[in-house]
Amino acid sequence: MGGPRWLRKVTHWLKHWHRRWRARRGDGRAIPDRLWARVVADLPCLHALDTGELTRLRDLCAAFLARKVFSGAHGLVVDDRMALLVAAQACLPLRHRGLTALAWYDDFVGIVLHPDEMIAPRRTHDAAGVVHEYDETLAGEAMQGGPIVLAWPRVLGAAPGAAGIGHNLVIHEFAHAIDLHGKPLGQPADGCPLLPAGFLGLSAAAARQRWHTVLSEAHATHRQRVALHERFGAPPPWLDAYGAESPAEFFAVTCEAYCVDRERLAEAHAEWVALLDAFFARPTASGNTP
Numbered sequence: 431m432g433g434p435r436w437l438r439k440v441t442h443w444l445k446h447w448h449r450r451w452r453a454r455r456g457d458g459r460a461i462p463d464r465l466w467a468r469v470v471a472d473l474p475c476l477h478a479l480d481t482g483e484l485t486r487l488r489d490l491c492a493a494f495l496a497r498k499v500f501s502g503a504h505g506l507v508v509d510d511r512m513a514l515l516v517a518a519q520a521c522l523p524l525r526h527r528g529l530t531a532l533a534w535y536d537d538f539v540g541i542v543l544h545p546d547e548m549i550a551p552r553r554t555h556d557a558a559g560v561v562h563e564y565d566e567t568l569a570g571e572a573m574q575g576g577p578i579v580l581a582w583p584r585v586l587g588a589a590p591g592a593a594g595i596g597h598n599l600v601i602h603e604f605a606h607a608i609d610l611h612g613k614p615l616g617q618p619a620d621g622c623p624l625l626p627a628g629f630l631g632l633s634a635a636a637a638r639q640r641w642h643t644v645l646s647e648a649h650a651t652h653r654q655r656v657a658l659h660e661r662f663g664a665p666p667p668w669l670d671a672y673g674a675e676s677p678a679e680f681f682a683v684t685c686e687a688y689c690v691d692r693e694r695l696a697e698a699h700a701e702w703v704a705l706l707d708a709f710f711a712r713p714t715a716s717g718n719t720p
């Protein structure tokens with residue numbers, strides 16, 4: 431590179447500032463082409479997206495990265511590629527709703543990557559009042575007010591060589607964040623997120639009721655399928671059995687499956703997928719958003 435040293439410095443600073451300015455405006459060009467291409471290639475869940483969807487996703491990622499602060503635990507250094515791998519998966523469910531949907535992630539700023547899975551000490555009381563203490567192995571965790579915590583190897587687990595089909599840790603934890611968004615402090619995730627105004631053309635109360643009914647039915651069906659498999663040796667459901675745990679986990683697990691293989695999920699839970707289509711504003715065959 432030619433030119434005096436001070437000029438190179440000023441040019442470098444201007445490019446940096448310009449990139450930040452673009453990112454804050456949700457302009458995907460803030461993300462360097464080569465980095466974006468590499469991350470898209472690394473994430474099979476993005477391979478079926480068309481050009482328009484990829485452009486919208488890149489814009490979302492730029493705005494997401496401008497709003498979030500990444501840190502690494504236990505000396506893990508988080509570079510641009512790692513942050514973008516998280517951003518691309520976190521923003522994937524929002525691609526049809528666009529930048530305004532990033533408000534679903536406004537309740538927290540921090541995202542912490544751990545070098546490995548985490549051991550969390552747990553303490554519970556059973557019905558008889560007996561205290562149980564145990565360690566739980568966690569790949570990720572979302573809590574009210576943040577941060578979102580992710581085990582870095584599992585973020586990469588969604589890249590080539592991933593074991594589970596239909597699984598995606600990042601989408602799972604960010605689905606919990608969507609669920610928690612707007613809930614009063616201390617109220618746990620329950621699978622019933624804040625619904626967009628005018629959802630399905632219903633009043634807010636009717637929309638909530640509809641969501642609750644369809645969620646309860648789909649969750650009950652999944653629990654039954656998991657029980658039939660575990661107790662009577664029926665074939666296992668394709669959907670992660672962990673979704674049987676609670677409506678909140680069913681929502682998170684089905685958001686993963688919805689983004690990774692919507693058609694397969696629809697075979698098992700058609701009515702629930704129709705609701706997710708509306709929630710994530712998936713365009714209908716006629717090109718309109720529901």
Ligand SMILES: [Zn+2]
Pocket residue numbers: 602606679682
């Ligand atoms: Zn979960």
